[in-house]
Amino acid sequence: MSTTDGYLGVTQPISTSESNEREKQVTVTLMEELRKQGTFESEEEAKTREIVLGHLSALVKKFVTKVGLAHGMSETAASATGGKIFTFGSYRLGVHGPGSDIDTLCVVPKHVSRDDFFDVFEDMLREQPGVTEASGVPEAYVPIIKTKINGIPIDLLMARLASPSIADDLSLQDDELLRNLDDRCVRSLNGSRVTDEILRLVPNVTVFRDSLRCIKLWAQRRAIYSNVNGFLGGVAWAMLVARVCQLYPNAIAGAIVSRFFIIMYQWTWPQPVLLKQIEEGPLPVRVWNPKVYPADRAHRMPIITPAYPSMCATHNVTASTQMIMTEEFKKGSEIVDRIIVGSADWSALFAKHDFFHKYRYYLQIIASTRSSDLQIKWSGTVESRIRQLVMKLEYVESLTLAHPFIKGFDQVHYCLTPEEIRAVAQGDVLEAVAKRKKEDVEGKEGATAVYTTSFYIGLAIEPKPTGSKGPRKLDISYPTTEFTKQVKMWEKYIEPEMGITVRHIKSTALPDYVFDEGERQPRSTLKRPKSGKDTDKSNGTSPDAPNKKRRLVQHPKANGHADSLVPLATHSASNSVSEPVVPTSQPLKTSQNGTIASVNPAATPATVEPTPPSNGIYTVNVKDPSQIKSPQLPFGENVAVATGVTPS
Template sequence: MATQQGYYGVTPPIATSESSEREKEVTVTLMEELRQQNVFESEEESRTREIVLGRVAALVKKFVRTVSLARGLSEAAANAAGGKIFTFGSYRLGVHGPGADIDTLCVVPKHVSREDFFDVFEAMLREVEGVTEVSGVPEAYVPVIKTKISGIPLDFLMARLALSSIPDDLSLQDDNLLRNLDERCVRSLNGSRVTDEILRLVPNVQVFRDSLRCIKLWATRRAIYSNVNGFLGGVAWAMLVARICQLYPNAIAGAIVSRFFIIMYQWSWPQPVLLKQIEEGPLQVRVWNPKLYPGDRSHRMPIITPAYPAMCATHNVTASTQMIMTEEFKKGADIVDKVIVGTASWSELFEKHDFFHKYRYYLQVIASTGDPELQIKWAGTVESRIRQLVMKLEYVDSLTLAHPFVKGFENVSYCLSEEEVQAVAQGEISDAIANRKKEDIEGKEGASAVYSTTFYIGLAIEPKQPGAVGPRRLDISYPTTEFTKMVKLWEHFNESKMGIVVRHIKSSGLPDCVFDPGERPAKLVQKRVKGPGKSSDTSPHKPAKKQRSSNTAPEASLKSSATAGSSASTPVSLPPVAGAQSIYVAKEHLEVKSPQLPFGENVAVATGPLGAS
């Protein structure tokens, strides 16, 4: 750290020189581009956030007072019990954009329990003026209540300190506050403590913020901003940018961004990224060291939080997501090099990802229920386990990469019959269902709404080996079956209310909702000349008819299942992914086997050709 060593971070800076005139010029154009990209919120929204946080702060004090009285404390003691909020994440870092949520930590005294937080505080939130939605997830790794007040989304965490009251001037920097706390409270406190440490450990906070805004926008546009799906989350991106700021303490935003991509692409993983050396102290904090702690060796891109307890912020990264991010770092480095020399503009750095144009085959993971609030929890549970499916797919022969998309696509379907309900739960939404509105089913017997969230995983398939003959098999039955079993181990899983489907589809079968208007590529139509005595039905150049999956009869409620979609018999050209070569497979088939589920559940084993004449 600067006060002890003369510099920020665990190593001396790479360069301490001021930015060049060219770097100053590209910083000006970078900030202009960020404004055009609408990454800054309006003054009106900023004021609304401040008003909402003021109301929330008062509500937390009221919540603590209410519980204190219920515990038998006197009126005076209940009033003195306090309660305080701390913001963290992008809002605390000062890099949030329009519509971003506010991560909010509620700190309460020792006599207020987590059960009170989800029973009393959640109920109080529902009564607040301007609240449009409230959803508590007490069983999450970091228990959270999600809500929206006056249009501002907030995520509430709770930490219960071993104090009889919470003073208004409380600071969370003291490590001793963590004594005698349960792990969930420590995890909840960690977000705020880490955010404050990051701001304290950067040489120039404004340069850090400008640079981080750029990197966050880039990572979002390139679809690699998602901790839950195995990429990097907000805190990891913030620590990477902070480390570059430490290495170039006098550089401005344009220079930091350009060096960020070069260094990230060349970084020697699994060398850990540390903002500061964590010294042993009264709480026995130790430097993160993979040699001392063998379990840490599994971290592929270790980025270690600067506050006690030191945690790896990137434990979700898999082999596939690491390859994808490395490729994106390389592309970003190429673009910023051109920006510096004047042959490219910053807008090229922020071009949208090509995920839904990149692969020939995709897996769909469809989570569905009949209730909107239940759907939020069920879809969140399924999403949190997608990473496990990706890791299992990485071991499948013939797959070179399993690429998860960073968000799910939500849909509400209005069904007139149980048969339509089952079809929607399987991912089969007809035009009639898709065009139906809520009012079309009101008052009709047997009609209901189905809420579904669909997640996608792109599959990169290795080229056929020279001289190989016969069909190749892509057997995904084990990873998909194990995934569905794992998801259904959720303690609140209800077979009659929740559906889970895993199936493979071709790129041509992707729904319109995954594309922006006008983005979907036009389907190629090949003209075929009929020869003498030849009909279109027997032409060897005509794709084979689609094979339909065989399903058991639908039951009276949503049933969880894993199925495979059908595939047409057409040639395939796979684009390059993270170093993989483009391939073209002609007159060759790939059989994709989906899981055979036990206990008489809905079953479909479909074999779809990858390529044909």
């Protein structure tokens, strides 16, 4: 917002000074590094995007006309009702890179319904030349159609205005357009309205774009760019960078990036010390709205959108993801300080994350189906619920961090037997299946393609107390069981066709596809506590050795389906034993003291069978929310991870 005092934002600038010579020098090297990193698309790709958007604009008008004719309008009247597309997100901001998707809003008149959008328009999309994908998710919080046209990925939203026609010169800036609209239309419009407001409120669009391009690349490389997984999404990063630009209106990109990291680290850590400054000072909380947004105090990192109605763009942030981002802000600040004084270069800021080297244990969540179109919807549904699993894990006693990775890994395997189908759905892919190609199974009876998307959560627990003896146990059966129940409550869930598996794996058992070529470290380089002994007393094996024996567990409900339709796996990983086990689907029980507990699991993938308590029940230790500790970073290399034994 522009104030009567002549400055942008809710407070006065911190400094109006011009950037010094050193800041100008590092800005030049920053832009060189961004080009070297491949963040700018080619001229050919830019032209392809323009052509695709032109075709899409014509298709939307054709769609509106078709629906009008179905409502009994004359052809002249139907074609006059119009329809228009607006871009938003990174493409509209001018910071998109090669292969980036285009966030696109389709604005239609009142006679076009949302059902028309997902039935009529989606079918029209599939019929267009160059369209290789078209999958709608009408039940999403912001309903969306994901498509790919001439190789350009596009996310399509729809907003239905309370108007009989859509003019070609329509602007979305007027708040009156929101009258009488349902919440989904308001949310869809918000993306475009917020993007336009950000561009209007920055003092220098070029500086803003250069700075944001740097921060986006950094956040992506450090694996903290994902709204759905509890980190910050594109609009939140854009608002933060825009706010720093407001605070230093005459600074150039190198200076903005340097000050960005300092401000972000001050804002996020430690919160209690800076609470008064956050509420009253020039730090970027309540980034745009000078009034207290009612939901601010319920959110960990409230960043409020500038367009009416103001919304919190960071409501997904959890205790764990805030911890992780805080540490990354600290590291980024230290690196940029070294760049400014000349002891480091910009490539150090863009170093790849170490997520798959950081923890000893991980949760693997596998969503599986037999259809590529169905897999997009099912895996998206599972991914949208992972944040809830992370929040449940945060309350488990001794678990200090549940770190979700920002994307899933898609794979297709071609199976010949029901046993292979179940194994793939559970993450146990035989070498023969992994090497098998589509042409190897064509024409063979019983051949089935199984589509899987695997998500990962890194787990860390508190260090073992000094002087304690014997293995420790961490029970996560309750969070994982509740998670599988929650995703299966999806209204379109079909058990024989959709699989969901949650299991623990050691870092040494991570699949090769999560690593870049040559990135995987030898097992001997993985650090562990120095105990003076090479074996784990609980089972006589090396604590970093992979499990050699794994029992496949079929979901009990899988029995009873027709033989021609082999159910995909559905089970959860587990629980409070010396090596984790796969629980059955038996219902949770309550112990005598009222604590939630799970039935003793029946099978274990470990090399030894655990000894259950005398009552056959494993207690789930859940933290009191008030007892959750502030983050203690950085994380120690010797932190043992949940569901496994802490080495002696």
